[in-house]
Amino acid sequence: MEINIQNAKIDLIQWLTTLEDSSIIKKIMELRNTENEDWWDKISDAEKESIELGLKDADNGNLKPHSEAKKIYGKWL
Structure with a gap:
């Protein structure tokens, strides 16, 4: 079963707005920063x-x- 990307984004946004755990937020930010890295490097x-x-x-x-x-x-x- 394929995930509906738009619904998944909305779910994540809603979850993020209620999140209070700074360590999880930090991990998400690190993931976002590594998203643009080239695997070749x-x-x-x-x-x-x-x-x-x-x-x-x-x-x-x-x-x-x-x-x-x-x-x-x-x-x-």
Whole structure:
């Protein structure tokens, strides 16, 4: 069941207006501040290099069909 985003926002606003716990408000503010951070800046150099190698392989046409990937990685999906 998919959440109705507009109703969820209204529920959150109503809840926030009654909230007195400063630690929860602080956590919400921290979450809001991290929302704009780029995940690329948070991953390791090894992860970045691996992604860049994968993109280079894709650009060079070195790809496997979905059916083959599904056979290899199916047990984790």
